[in-house]
Amino acid sequence: MKMVKVILNEGKVIHVYGSALIEVLKGSISIYGKRVKAYEKILLYKYRSYPLVALEESVINLVLPEESYIKEAKDQAIYEWMSTAEEIIKGTHTAIVVVGGVDSGKSSFITLLSNKLIERGFKIAIIDSDIGQADIGPPGFISLGTPEKQIIWLRELKPLSMRFIGDIRPQYYVDKIIREVLNLKNLALHELKTSIVLINTDGWISDPQAIVYKYKFIEAVEPTALVVLGADLKGLFKHFEKMGMKVFELPSPLHAKQRDRDERRKLRSERYASFLKEAPLRKYKLSEVMIDGFQLLQGVDVNSTVYSETGVNVVYASINADTLNIVVQQSISEVEVDKVKKVLGVSKARIYYLGFEKGLYVALTDDKDIDHPGLVDEIDFLNKVIAIYTYFDGRPKVIKFSKIKLSRDYFDQLVE
Ligand SMILES: Nc1ncnc2c1ncn2[C@@H]1O[C@H](COP(=O)(O)OP(=O)(O)OP(=O)(O)O)[C@@H](O)[C@H]1O
Ligand SMILES: [Mg+2]
Numbered sequence: 001m002k003m004v005k006v007i008l009n010e011g012k013v014i015h016v017y018g019s020a021l022i023e024v025l026k027g028s029i030s031i032y033g034k035r036v037k038a039y040e041k042i043l044l045y046k047y048r049s050y051p052l053v054a055l056e057e058s059v060i061n062l063v064l065p066e067e068s069y070i071k072e073a074k075d076q077a078i079y080e081w082m083s084t085a086e087e088i089i090k091g092t093h094t095a096i097v098v099v100g101g102v103d104s105g106k107s108s109f110i111t112l113l114s115n116k117l118i119e120r121g122f123k124i125a126i127i128d129s130d131i132g133q134a135d136i137g138p139p140g141f142i143s144l145g146t147p148e149k150q151i152i153w154l155r156e157l158k159p160l161s162m163r164f165i166g167d168i169r170p171q172y173y174v175d176k177i178i179r180e181v182l183n184l185k186n187l188a189l190h191e192l193k194t195s196i197v198l199i200n201t202d203g204w205i206s207d208p209q210a211i212v213y214k215y216k217f218i219e220a221v222e223p224t225a226l227v228v229l230g231a232d233l234k235g236l237f238k239h240f241e242k243m244g245m246k247v248f249e250l251p252s253p254l255h256a257k258q259r260d261r262d263e264r265r266k267l268r269s270e271r272y273a274s275f276l277k278e279a280p281l282r283k284y285k286l287s288e289v290m291i292d293g294f295q296l297l298q299g300v301d302v303n304s305t306v307y308s309e310t311g312v313n314v315v316y317a318s319i320n321a322d323t324l325n326i327v328v329q330q331s332i333s334e335v336e337v338d339k340v341k342k343v344l345g346v347s348k349a350r351i352y353y354l355g356f357e358k359g360l361y362v363a364l365t366d367d368k369d370i371d372h373p374g375l376v377d378e379i380d381f382l383n384k385v386i387a388i389y390t391y392f393d394g395r396p397k398v399i400k401f402s403k404i405k406l407s408r409d410y411f412d413q414l415v416e
Pocket of ligand 2: 108
């Protein structure tokens with residue numbers, strides 16, 4: 001542990017990298033627009049960096065673990081961010097979309113804007129459509145939060161509504177993401193009666209397809225203002241001024257803490273865990289719940305036919321269009337598979353080994369169409385019961401499967 005005391009003149013900034021305990025001894029500072037006053041303490045999270053801006057002459061005390069450090073900043077980004085945030089607040093905006101690449105500062109700018117709006121007494125909502133680095137809901141979900149107090153990280157918010165996409169790669173779910181964002185925007189503006197909704201997007205911007213997607217997204221969502229982060233996107237979204245939108249181009253922070261692939265996976269794993277860890281195991285009858293996104297359980301059950309007509313013994317079998325899906329205990333010979341295919345008149349076969357289902361990430365849909373995260377423990381094919389770890393305690397209308405499988409410590413892996 002290190003202890004550092006810093007004196008900052010009004011308007012001066014220092015950057016803190018990694019976790020730290022900050023105590024303001026005199027004056028007041030702003031962290032992404034959250035005001036921290038004299039005698040207040042605040043804990044900064046790991047994996048992030050923070051500009052501390054002195055709102056007046058201030059003395060602060062920092063307690064830092066060995067791996068954290070502070071740096072004096074020449075970076076002007078935070079000042080530009082703050083004045084743009086003020087400008088946005090003065091306008092009469094109802095929806096603001098923030099776009100930018102990975103680590104460009106999207107979540108932080110939304111945090112800043114949210115804090116400033118709350119300070120002025122606005123009732124706001126935030127929609128997080130970044131399914132890969134989800135901050136409000138768990139990964140693979142689009143979620144909505146309604147902050148009531150100032151925060152320094154979007155992860156402090158509890159999701160009020162969540163919609164399942166079931167993947168962390170936006171490129172395959174463009175229309176679905178847009179549809180769900182629109183649903184949540186309507187919920188915020190018309191049902192929750194918030195006056196402004198802030199919409200975070202994913203960091204996929206590196207190829208023309210990504211830009212086409214972002215255009216489609218913005219055209220459908222119709223924000224009144226668009227915030228574009230990073231020099232790499234300069235000019236690209238100015239065209240939206242033709243639609244009457246205000247377009248604000250802002251720099252990314254120079255001193256951002258870059259997160260590598262492993263850190264991002266770790267951040268995701270913490271995110272899954274905070275929604276699933278220690279969740280009770282609940283059982284659902286497959287005959288009573290709709291299944292979405294999983295061909296094995298969506299086909300016609302042909303289990304008994306397989307045995308009676310071919311003598312081949314499998315744990316479970318179903319037919320889905322031209323494909324036979326079979327679950328086997330250990331293995332099955334190619335000859336046997338061909339025999340079953342022939343007798344049942346299908347051209348393809350897909351084999352699952354018993355236990356494959358453990359760790360599949362799913363969502364359970366309630367009667368208000370809110371999706372809740374769950375983790376499959378097992379499917380009992382004999383009694384047709386599925387066991388899922390979930391905090392959702394109602395009766396699901398639908399169980400939606402994803403392309404994600406989680407390990408015991410909640411690290412994700414994509415499955416086909
Ligand atoms: N003005 C700033 N000064 C210093 N660090 C900053 C600033 N803004 C953001 N950061 C840091 O930069 C990193 C990236 O910011 P942020 O998470 O907001 O970006 P993002 O675009 O949402 O990234 P992701 O693609 O992971 O969702 C974080 O560590 C954040 O704490
Ligand atoms: Mg983010």
